[in-house]
Amino acid sequence: MTAEPAHRWGSTLDSVVVYAQGAVCHRLARGSVPPDGRVRVTGLPRSLDPGSLRARVLGTPGVRVTEARVEVEAKPLATGSPDELRREFERLRDAYAAAEGRRDRQLSLIEEVSALHPVPPARKREDPHRRTPVDAWLELADFVDERLTGLHTRLVELEEALGSVEHELTVAADRLARTSTDAPSAHVETTVCAVLTLDGTGDAEVELELEYGVPGAVWVPTYRLTHRQGDGSGRLVLRASVAQRTGEDWTGVRIALATADLRRRTDLPKLRSIRIGRRQPAPAPSGWREPPAGLADLFSGYEAAGPGPATTAAPAAVGAAPGPV
Known part of the structure; x- marks a missing residue:
């Protein structure tokens, strides 16, 4: 219940x-x-x-x-099941590869357009001098400049999209790495x-x-x-x-x-006792104290054992001069 x-x-x-x-x-x-x-x-x-x-x-x-x-x-x-996270990770990985491919193709187009420049035909020694087609060269330069401006603008958009997909892929990879089927989420x-x-x-x-x-x-x-x-x-x-x-x-x-102060101590003070009357001098400490209980029985076992065995005096050393010990 x-x-x-x-x-x-x-x-x-x-x-x-x-x-x-x-x-x-x-x-x-x-x-x-x-x-x-x-x-x-x-x-x-x-x-x-x-x-x-x-x-x-x-x-x-x-x-x-x-x-x-x-x-x-x-x-x-709520983090989702491991299978859902794995499918999301694979989808974002494919999206990142596609975005990276579009960015690389854009870089290739920029390199191709940047490589465009006028190349005059080879002149033989006996050929007369030819006038340089300035108008054609200027038109080519304008075309390259306009084309590169549009390509670079598109490149910025592709790089931003690639960065966004990369961030989502990193988050999905982290969630997938931390997910386990036998342990709860931390x-x-x-x-x-x-x-x-x-x-x-x-x-x-x-x-x-x-x-x-x-x-x-x-x-x-x-x-x-x-x-x-x-x-x-x-x-x-x-x-x-x-x-x-x-x-x-x-x-x-x-x-x-x-x-x-909110966290100040609030312990109750200890009040000392107050005695009314003539002050008496404190007694001097004494070194005497009562003997502990059971002191008389301390040597009872020694006395019950009786006198100890007699001991003989050690012989005097030969050649020792008599005198007081």
């Missing part, structure tokens, strides 16, 4: 408070509360801090949020949503406010002082430059600025 999927609500970004490091975003979502009270609010950025998610109901008494958590949904991108699409549990009147339309923190946002103040010579006063203008890489679009969103 599987649980029914939660109702999906869309959300819109309403306001942002930018701190010295990081920002707090507020989103609004509206919808009807399902009978089971489970709602899935979409549109959240992937950079949000899961521990900072807060949710509350606006303007609807009797309905409250009892649980809020962040979930990440992932699904593989390219997945992830979306972040907030799963909420509402407690209250069923089938009622409510408005929710979601609050969460995101890193990657900062603002910098800029001051501009204008003063005219001879005036006794000036004008100081404060401007703020906001930069963010949170993955959200802040266009048309109300933005507030704060100089506090």
Whole structure:
């Protein structure tokens, strides 16, 4: 038995408070509360801090949020079957070969037309001088120039088409190389949503406010002082430059600025005890301490063994002078 999927609500970004490091975003979502009270609010950025998610109901008494958590949904991108990708790759390969052939033929035509130039017939020594047909030579030059202009224009079009087909062929070859029949695709699409549990009147339309923190946002103040010579006063203008890489679009969103640090430590301080009365000097440390328990039984085994064997004195060395030991 599987649980029914939660109702999906869309959300819109309403306001942002930018701190010295990081920002707090507020989103609004509206919808009807399902009978089971489970709602899935979409549109959240992937950079949000899961521990900072807060949710509350606006303007609807009797309905409250009892649980809020962040979930990440992932699904593989539609890449097609390997057979389809292989057929697409072969089609693009043939198209690339055809485009390359058209480009090469155009280059051959350009070389042929560029090689056109007037060649006078060979003159024998006894032949008289002939007048050069200047008009014919100029007409040939004009024809070659006009023809080359059209050929080069067509060559640019063919090279652009060849580059486009080459790019598509490269993409198709990469997709075909990364596709496998026994392993899922590594390219997945992830979306972040907030799963909420509402407690209250069923089938009622409510408005929710979601609050969460995101890193990657900062603002910098800029001051501009204008003063005219001879005036006794000036004008100081404060401007703020906001930069963010949170993955959200802040266009048309109300933005507030704060100089506090969003990620400052909030540990509770340790309060020392306070004693009222006359201060007593601290006692001096003593080196005496009570012996440990069981010290009397430490040598019981030695005493139970009795006296040790008698030992004989070693003989004095020959020729040693008597004297005290």
